[in-house]
Amino acid sequence: MGLHHGQVLRILRDEGPNSRAVLARRSKLSATTLTHVTAQLLADGSVVEEEPAGSSGLGRPGMAIRLLPDAHHVAGVHIGAGLVQIAITNLLGSPKAAASFEFGLPNTSPEALTTRIADEIDRLKVVGGFDRLLGVGAGVPGPVDAGQRTILASINTGWRNLPLAGMLERRTGLPVVLEHNVTAMAVAEARFGLGRDVPALLYVYLRSGLGAGLVVDGVPFRPGGxxxxxxxxxxxxxDGPQCSCGNHGCLESYVNERVLMRALGLEGSAPADLLMQVENTDAWEPTLSRLTDSLAIAISLLTPDLIVFGGHLADAPESLFAHLREHLPPRVMPHMRDILRFERTSFGSQPGAIGGAAVALDHLFYSGARH
Ligand SMILES: [Zn+2]
Known part of the structure; x- marks a missing residue:
């Protein structure tokens, strides 16, 4: 695998165009190795060498190597409970084509779901005019094995030890890598969004359940693999209500789509402004206080610099953010009070699909895997 290629590509991704001299210094590669690596990257079209923007053309300014974001593309897939979102993105996680569909649980078999996902990826390839994709990253609703091939357990879908990567590879003919879906969202924010210069980023996502993902120093937190x-x-x-995990009184047993819908007297699909509507009911104060209690624990244990909210939390009323900014700092260690920030996701309604794409790019491109 082209570890040196990956190293150079990651510098170009994170810092923008750089001269060969700066690349050599930053990567600590010898001039010979760097020449070899850049020649291969230039030959396959992943980078271009050009005069830096703003150069006058007088004299001989140093040429800069620049990543070509649209040289290659990947498919990112988000699988949630009953919802699939797919995006084809370029090398910087910018979506170029997208699709989504709902699926019935527990009636949709994993085989049927896999076929549908592969068909949608094929359709997006045709629509967007993409000849070839580097591969697929799928964010899935549960922890995955260390090799990122198998969903170990997904409570909301009932899947256990499901070898989804292999199933999707057979259907798509592309390499596939899996990641826990909210961890994938955290990876996308760390690479291409709000967390690019943030040491520890915690992502919190509310939809049918309440999930979280953590990236520390650029690495997804996945203890024990x-x-x-x-x-x-x-x-x-x-003595709270029974949770989907079997325990009683978990945060998710109080703060989930189904319970909040019931508080509104609604059935069916949850509205986009779910929390805006809950704000006007008696369920709002207890929801805020339970979320605050749990986040205070998470902050003390994980010390995130930034907490990013997705799903219904991304569409929450401003009063939720005001509440957290007022009530969380006094409950955490003094040094955390000045550091901690809360933001809505920078990827709108597609954080999961872009998360899947970010995971695919990590494994299939920025690792140097294809060189
Ligand atoms: Zn639980």
């Missing part, structure tokens, strides 16, 4: 940050399963009341 498959652990996830189970924020939704922090127990906040021993």
């Amino acid at each position: 498959h652990g996830a940050v189970e924020l939704g399963h922090i127990q906040i009341s021993q």
Whole structure:
């Protein structure tokens, strides 16, 4: 694998165009090795060498190597409970084509779902005019094995030890890598969004369940190869309602789409402005206080610099953010009070699909895997 290629590509991704001299210094590669690596990257069209923007053309300014974001593309897939979102993105995670569909649980078999995802990817390839994709990254609703091939357990879909990567590879003919879906969203924010210069980023996502993902120093937090940050399963009341995990009184048993819909007297698909509507009911104050209690624990344990909110939390009323900014700092260690920030996701309604794409890019491009 082209580890040196990956190293140079990551510098170009994170810092923009750079001269060969700067690339050599930053990568600590010898001039000979760097010449070899850049020649291969130039030959396959991943980078271009040009005069830096703003150069006068007088004298001989140093040429700069620049990543060509549209040289290659990947497919990112988000699989949630009953919802699939797909995006084809370029090398900087910019979506170029997108699709989504809902699926019935528990009636949709994994085989049927895999076929549908592969068909949608094929359709997007045709629509967008993409000859070839580097591969597929799929964010899935549960922890995955260390090799990122198998979904170990997904409570909301009932899947256990599902070898989804292999299934999708057979259908798409492309390499596939899996990641826990909210961890994938955190990776996307760390690479291409709000967390680019942030040491520790915690992502919190509310839809059918309440999930979280953590990236520390650019690395997805996956202790033991498959652990996830189970924020939704922090127990906040021993005699609370039974949770989907079997325990009682988990945060998720109070703060989930179904319970919030019930508070509104609604059925069916949740509206985009779910939390805006909950704000006007008696369910709002307890929702805020339970979320605050759980986040205070998470902040003390994980010390995130930035917490990014996605799903219904991305569309939450400003009062939720005001509440967190007022009530969380006094409950965490003094040094965290000045550092901690809260933001809505920078990827709108597609954080999961772009998350999948970011994972695919990490594994199939910025690792140097294709060189
Ligand atoms: Zn639980």
